[in-house]
Amino acid sequence: MHIYLPIAGLSVNVLVIVGLGGVVGLLSGMFGVGGGFLTTPLLIFYGIPPTVAVASSATQITGASVSGVFAHMGRQGVDFRMGTVMVVGGVAGSIAGAGVFRLLQESGQIDTVIALVYVILLGGIGLLMAKEAATSIGALRSGKPVPSSGRRHHPLIASLPMRWRFYRSGLYISPLAPLALGFLTGVLTVTLGVGGGFIMVPAMIYMLGMSTRVVVGTSLFQILFVTAVTTMVHAVTTQAVDIVLAGLLLIGSVTGAQIGARMAAKTRPEWLRLFLALIVLAVALRMALGLGWRPDEIYSVDPL
Template sequence: MDLYLPIASLSVNALVIVALGLGVGLLSGMFGVGGGFLTTPLLIFYGIPPTVAAASAASQVTGASVSGVFAHFRRDGVDVHMGLVLVAGGVVGSLVGAGIFTQLQANGSIDTVIAILYVLMLGSIGGLMLHESVGAIRVARGHARAKPRRRRHHPLVAMLPLRWRFYRSGLYISPLAPLILGFFTGILTVLLGVGGGFILVPAMLYLLGMGTQVVVGTSLFQILFVTAAATMVHATTTKAVDIVLAALLLLGSVIGAQLGARMAQKAKPEYLRLVLAIIVLAVALRMLLGLAWRPDEIYTVHTL
């Protein structure tokens, strides 16, 4: 069943887009990530323009985050105080990101910049995840000893002034740290269409020193509001949000997230992280090939 996407200006198979959303939602439910960092590259591989893919993926992540936030609220797993500081930084970052996006779009370099950022980001994140998951598997099999880790914020965070108490997270740190973290996440949300959870969660754990019981819920709280703000910014400035594309993705991702959550309960987390690391590295390699591989015929002529 073919549908015409008004903003992308092309026809797509609706079932393929729903299936793509289903697959990303499945990964989201299994691994606890928003999935936006995979949605945009997969849409680009399918032929969607990178600008439309990034803008529409942000709106899809917004919808997919709603149920997750409510679930974590029910079990008191959200630090609202910390989340509001992250959201404030993210909203400002979204506005700055929109300015960068518009400038790159005017220069005609936005597609290349998106691809390069994804290669660098997915390559580094995938490499770190692969190293961590292999280490966890070695510990689980008894081939190595687990290294004890004390929950403490980074020394650079401790140096910042104007400390506040974040009671739910058990922290006494400067709000400038989460504000800056939210700011850069907001920029990435607009440029790449990602929720930023795969960056936020490790940063909240290892830089801010937050407790694991509130990290995922607080991250989803920030993602919900910042991706909503990024969607509004895209809709009013870049005009790159394709609501038909976003709706098809959301339909698949909501179903996939429920299935993925059930599957995650039956699998070992270290093996799940290993699988996700391999998927992320494979997507990064495919995008790198798309940047570096030169076709035999740069221009082709089609008869209509």
């Protein structure tokens, strides 16, 4: 069964797009990532224009995050104070990122830049996460103490002024750190169509030192608001949001997020991190190969 996407300017298989949304929702519930780091590349592989893939992914991530946040709220897994600080930074980052996206779009280099940044970010983060997860799993199997990933925050963060207490996260740190982290993910959400969770979750654990019990839910809380703002920004500035495409993705992702949250509660965090790292590395590798492959059609017409 095929349906025509008015903004993307092509027909797609409904079941494939809904299934993709379900997988992304599953990852959202399990890892606290919006899933855009996977949605956008897969849509591009499927033939969706990169600009439309980026803008429409943000819309879909919003729906998946709503479902995931409610699932984690029931388990007391959301630090609303920390999440609110990140939301403020994320909204500011979304506005700033819109200007960058528009400049790249006008220069005609947006497709190449999106692919290059994906390869660099995903490759670096995936390797770091895989190394840490493999070390923890090895220690567990040998019966040795698991190396501390530390609830200690980075020394630079510890030196920042104006400390606040974030009781649910078990932290006493400056709000400037989560504010900056939120700003970065806001920029990434607009320019790459990602929720930013694949950067935010490791940063919340290893830099801020947050309790792993609230990392996933708090990440989704921030992603929810930032992607909602990003959708509005794209709708106004780039007119690249394909509501039909986003709707199909949402159908699958809302259900997938609920299932993922239940699976996360039953799986050791070390294995979750390793699984996420392998997915991130696989996507980075596919994007890198795509940069070197010669396309079937050397020239194409952008429907926008």
